[in-house]
Amino acid sequence: xxxxxxxxxxxxxxxxxxxxxxxxxxxxxxxxxxxxxxxxxxxxxxxxxxxxxxxxxxxxxxxxxxxxxxxxxxxxxxxxxxxxxxxxxxxxxxxxxxxxxxxxxxxxxxxxxxxxxxxxxxxxxxxxxxxxxxxxxxxxxxxxxxxxxxxxxxxxxxxxxxxxxxxxxxxxxxxxxxxxxxxxxxxxxxxxxxxxxxxxxxxxxxxxxxxxxxxxxxxxxxxxxxxxxxxxxxxxxxxxxxxxxxxxxxxxxxxxxxxxxxxxxxxxxxxxxxxxxxxxxxxxxxxxxxxxxxxxxxxxxxxxxxxxxxxxxxxxxxxxxxxxxxxxxxxxxxxxxxxxxxxxxxxxxxxxxxxxxxxxxxxxxxxxxxxxxxxxxxxxxxxxxxxxxxxxxxxxxxxxxxxxxxxxxxxxxxxx
Amino acid sequence: xxxxxxxxxxxxxxxxxxxxxxxxxxxxxxxxxxxxxxxxxxxxxxxxxxxxxxxxxxxxxxxxxxxxxxxxxxxxxxxxxxxxxxxxxxxxxxxxxxxxxxxxxxxxxxxxxxxxxxxxxxxxxxxxxxxxxxxxxxxxxxxxxxxxxxxxxxxxxxxxxxxxxxxxxxxxxxxxxxxxxxxxxxxxxxxxxxxxxxxxxxxxxxxxxxxxxxxxxxxxxxxxxxxxxxxxxxxxxxxxxxxxxxxxxxxxxxxxxxxxxxxxxxxxxxxxxxxxxxxxxxxxxxxxxxxxxxxxxxx
Numbered sequence: 001x002x003x004x005x006x007x008x009x010x011x012x013x014x015x016x017x018x019x020x021x022x023x024x025x026x027x028x029x030x031x032x033x034x035x036x037x038x039x040x041x042x043x044x045x046x047x048x049x050x051x052x053x054x055x056x057x058x059x060x061x062x063x064x065x066x067x068x069x070x071x072x073x074x075x076x077x078x079x080x081x082x083x084x085x086x087x088x089x090x091x092x093x094x095x096x097x098x099x100x101x102x103x104x105x106x107x108x109x110x111x112x113x114x115x116x117x118x119x120x121x122x123x124x125x126x127x128x129x130x131x132x133x134x135x136x137x138x139x140x141x142x143x144x145x146x147x148x149x150x151x152x153x154x155x156x157x158x159x160x161x162x163x164x165x166x167x168x169x170x171x172x173x174x175x176x177x178x179x180x181x182x183x184x185x186x187x188x189x190x191x192x193x194x195x196x197x198x199x200x201x202x203x204x205x206x207x208x209x210x211x212x213x214x215x216x217x218x219x220x221x222x223x224x225x226x227x228x229x230x231x232x233x234x235x236x237x238x239x240x241x242x243x244x245x246x247x248x249x250x251x252x253x254x255x256x257x258x259x260x261x262x263x264x265x266x267x268x269x270x271x272x273x274x275x276x277x278x279x280x281x282x283x284x285x286x287x288x289x290x291x292x293x294x295x296x297x298x299x300x301x302x303x304x305x306x307x308x309x310x311x312x313x314x315x316x317x318x319x320x321x322x323x324x325x326x327x328x329x330x331x332x333x334x335x336x337x338x339x340x341x342x343x344x345x346x347x348x349x350x351x352x353x354x355x356x357x358x359x360x361x362x363x364x365x366x367x368x369x370x371x372x373x374x375x376x377x378x379x380x381x382x383x384x385x386x387x388x389x390x391x392x393x394x395x396x397x398x399x400x401x402x403x404x405x406x407x408x409x410x411x412x413x414x415x416x
Numbered sequence: 417x418x419x420x421x422x423x424x425x426x427x428x429x430x431x432x433x434x435x436x437x438x439x440x441x442x443x444x445x446x447x448x449x450x451x452x453x454x455x456x457x458x459x460x461x462x463x464x465x466x467x468x469x470x471x472x473x474x475x476x477x478x479x480x481x482x483x484x485x486x487x488x489x490x491x492x493x494x495x496x497x498x499x500x501x502x503x504x505x506x507x508x509x510x511x512x513x514x515x516x517x518x519x520x521x522x523x524x525x526x527x528x529x530x531x532x533x534x535x536x537x538x539x540x541x542x543x544x545x546x547x548x549x550x551x552x553x554x555x556x557x558x559x560x561x562x563x564x565x566x567x568x569x570x571x572x573x574x575x576x577x578x579x580x581x582x583x584x585x586x587x588x589x590x591x592x593x594x595x596x597x598x599x600x601x602x603x604x605x606x607x608x609x610x611x612x613x614x615x616x617x618x619x620x621x622x623x624x625x626x627x628x629x630x631x632x633x634x635x636x637x638x639x640x641x642x643x644x645x646x647x648x649x650x651x652x653x654x655x656x657x658x659x660x661x662x663x664x665x666x667x668x669x670x671x672x673x674x675x676x677x678x679x680x681x682x683x684x685x686x687x688x689x690x691x692x693x694x695x696x697x698x699x700x701x702x703x704x705x706x707x708x709x710x711x712x713x714x715x
Contacts, residue, residue, distance in 0.1 A: 237570050237574075241573040394661070
């Protein structure tokens with residue numbers, strides 16, 4: 001009997017210690033375009049190289065707003081899952097109290113080799129709370145074939161030029177919209193709005209964090225967006241219900257001349273199985289406004305570690321993040337999912353140049369992309385902006401009134 | 417003397433036997449309710465930077481006096497509730513009367529009728545959202561052909577149509593529920609009443625208003641309370657179809673903004689709790705009106 005007990009104990013111990021060695025961590029992931037497929041392939045490689053770590057993926061809604069809600073629930077409840085959080089570029093300040101401080105791991109993650117702008121957006125009050133995974137910037141997609149057919153040699157340099165080209169082509173082509181973008185009431189609307197706003201010479205907050213939105217330039221920028229729909233008839237009225245994927249579907253079905261979207265759309269648009277416009281698409285920087293410059297909103301996602309995870313899980317999470325943000329994996333992701341690298345050196349890679357030439361050609365756009373207002377109250381700010389921009393786009397109030405009301409409410413939000 | 421002792425002992429035993437049920441109810445129903453009431457008197461956020469501060473009724477004052485967004489959401493919620501519940505009751509009554517008549521395949525029809533109710537709202541809302549899509553949506557296409565709307569008109573992106581589209585989805589989904597409840601009520605009415613009325617020479621309309629409706633009133637009251645309660649806290653259908661844009665924001669959708677978007681960014685959690693209390697109060701008011709006006713006995 002004693003012997004039997006001893007054997008059982010030994011077996012139990014072995015199993016236990018074996019189980020201890022294998023750490024399971026969870027990570028959240030998006031499924032925009034080919035993102036999830038690519039991630040699964042990467043995780044397979046990671047787990048082969050690290051048999052002691054098991055990574056399970058927690059797929060998340062594509063809408064950034066809904067992901068935010070889920071994170072709030074997990075983090076406020078003090079859950080240790082998910083271990084690795086995929087964070088939108090606008091969240092670090094808000095979630096910083098719940099994220100592991102990675103400042104001392106600067107060298108481990110080789111952050112000096114990353115684009116400085118992306119590292120800056122992962123830094124909150126001097127603390128690094130996440131590692132940039134991929135970066136994004138708003139781009140103008142256009143139909144090369146149609147522009148050529150109607151004698152336009154280059155993509156538009158200014159917004160006025162875009163309107164002119166779109167009008168010329170839609171007048172002759174059947175069943176064709178001029179310009180599709182993201183006009184639904186959600187985070188993406190703020191991204192689109194910022195591009196008009198800055199290219200028209202306005203801004204939301206100044207360096208000191210004061211609200212400076214109430215200017216004639218901002219009114220003109222918003223009025224221009226409204227006019228695209230109702231005056232110039234270049235954008236469909238339904239653009240006020242579009243997010244990224246709705247816009248992409250219209251463009252991909254060959255029903256629009258221009259589209260504003262993120263880099264991820266490139267590989268999907270050029271997939272002949274899915275897309276009717278494969279090989280006919282060009283990418284350019286967004287047009288410039290009266291301020292004489294063009295602006296692309298900085299997007300992108302980073303990976304942070306949940307503060308409530310156990311030390312072993314945190315170690316495993318660091319390994320995973322280091323792997324996913326390594327040169328090779330960033331290149332793989334860029335080539336296959338069309339998501340821009342955050343490491344500078346990857347942009348010089350010949351393989352990337354072949355797969356996504358625009359990433360290399362438009363390098364300047366990516367490093368100069370404009371961040372959205374930096375504040376820990378960003379979600380509140382964004383919610384207010386979405387409300388008034390959308391009210392103007394659906395003609396519930398004039399652009400003038402929308403900007404005035406927006407300024408008033410933003411002051412209230414930041415004052416609280 | 418002996419008898420009395422036995423009685424008290426019985427009472428004690430009874431209390432012990434009821435205790436588990438009472439305990440469960442108080443943990444899952446009363447505790448959250450009181451906690452919400454309590455939280456409504458404070459200002460705080462989930463982020464440790466926004467600690468609890470007692471503010472009395474200030475959250476309520478703010479909501480009603482300084483928050484136009486809340487007032488708009490309140491109006492939208494009441495409009496949605498009144499219109500959708502009225503339509504659902506009228507259609508439900510009609511359908512219940514029809515499927516109460518004997519006809520071929522009645523069983524199959526009754527079962528098929530329940531399909532919309534069986535689909536989870538999140539899924540049916542997404543399905544309808546696609547049907548309202550400007551490019552490929554079947555409803556948009558049909559309305560375009562009929563000349564009701566111009567091509568490319570975004571039904572869910574226009575202030576005049578979005579709320580009606582949402583109401584249509586809700587009516588489609590919950591009319592079967594109403595019909596089912598009313599059908600059960602109809603089957604409880606004894607056939608003799610109608611026979612007697614027929615002998616007395618009452619016509620169809622008289623039989624309907626003098627027998628069917630009065631006999632159904634308590635069933636309808638219960639159905640109305642159920643539906644109104646649901647409608648006043650409507651969230652999923654609105655959030656999925658429009659996210660509260662173009663003037664469709666309801667109280668629950670606004671509350672999501674307060675409790676989720678702003679959970680870590682400011683001291684809004686008490687404010688959101690106060691808003692929840694208002695939804696609760698609103699539901700109580702509607703319930704009392706129904707109970708009083710339909711003379712429903714609750715026992």
